[in-house]
Amino acid sequence: MKKSKIVRQAHDLLASLIKKNDIIIDATLGNGYDSLFIAELAKEIIAFDIQEQAINNSKETLKDVSNVSCILDSHEHYQKYVQNYHGVVFNLGYLPTGDKRITTTAKTTIDTLYKMVSDNLARFILVVVYPRHPEGQIESRDLLEFIKYIPNYSVKLINYNESIIQDYIILLKKGAI
Numbered sequence: 801m802k803k804s805k806i807v808r809q810a811h812d813l814l815a816s817l818i819k820k821n822d823i824i825i826d827a828t829l830g831n832g833y834d835s836l837f838i839a840e841l842a843k844e845i846i847a848f849d850i851q852e853q854a855i856n857n858s859k860e861t862l863k864d865v866s867n868v869s870c871i872l873d874s875h876e877h878y879q880k881y882v883q884n885y886h887g888v889v890f891n892l893g894y895l896p897t898g899d900k901r902i903t904t905t906a907k908t909t910i911d912t913l914y915k916m917v918s919d920n921l922a923r924f925i926l927v928v929v930y931p932r933h934p935e936g937q938i939e940s941r942d943l944l945e946f947i948k949y950i951p952n953y954s955v956k957l958i959n960y961n962e963s964i965i966q967d968y969i970i971l972l973k974k975g976a977i
């Protein structure tokens with residue numbers, strides 16, 4: 801699986817942020833490649849997707865690792881499944897190999913982020929944002945507004961350029977970045 805530039809950047813950041821005893825939430829499992837990468841770094845991964853196709857694809861991707869739990873549910877319900885966690889990754893948008901109309905949405909993503917920031921448990925929350933499709937554009941606009949008002953976390957934008965619409969990363973981190 802060839803990684804895009806933004807996914808490579810996200811993985812490099814994750815490698816520097818994750819500790820070996822961490823429990824990580826993968827809020828958007830997709831085909832399971834982010835979870836597979838994290839499985840080498842963390843103790844446990846709890847991963848969510850709303851599509852059965854994503855869960856099935858990921859079971860194949862993740863067949864050789866045993867520390868990833870794949871949950872068919874929206875990430876906004878994560879509190880039903882996980883009470884303690886140390887980090888979170890969102891890789892927004894649609895399943896690359898699936899129905900491109902089924903995508904993360906601004907409201908659900910921000911509702912979930914709001915709960916996670918309020919939990920104040922995660923050392924970091926990393927969000928990969930794809931503003932080059934219509935829902936992604938709305939999601940990006942609303943997220944950029946949302947992050948102006950986040951308590952407890954420092955915020956860093958990586959690969960963001962106000963004058964060019966391109967994929968970027970939002971990193972929320974406890975303490976200074």
Ligand SMILES: C[S@@+](CC[C@H](N)C(=O)[O-])C[C@H]1O[C@@H](n2cnc3c(N)ncnc32)[C@H](O)[C@@H]1O
Pocket residue numbers: 827828829830831832833834835848849850851854873874875876891892893894895896902903904905908
């Ligand atoms: C860009 S893909 C994720 C890529 C993935 N992390 C990987 O490594 O292959 C985005 C995924 O988010 C899922 N998704 C959309 N809304 C969701 C929600 N509310 N909760 C959980 N997953 C959601 C989509 O079904 C899609 O599979």
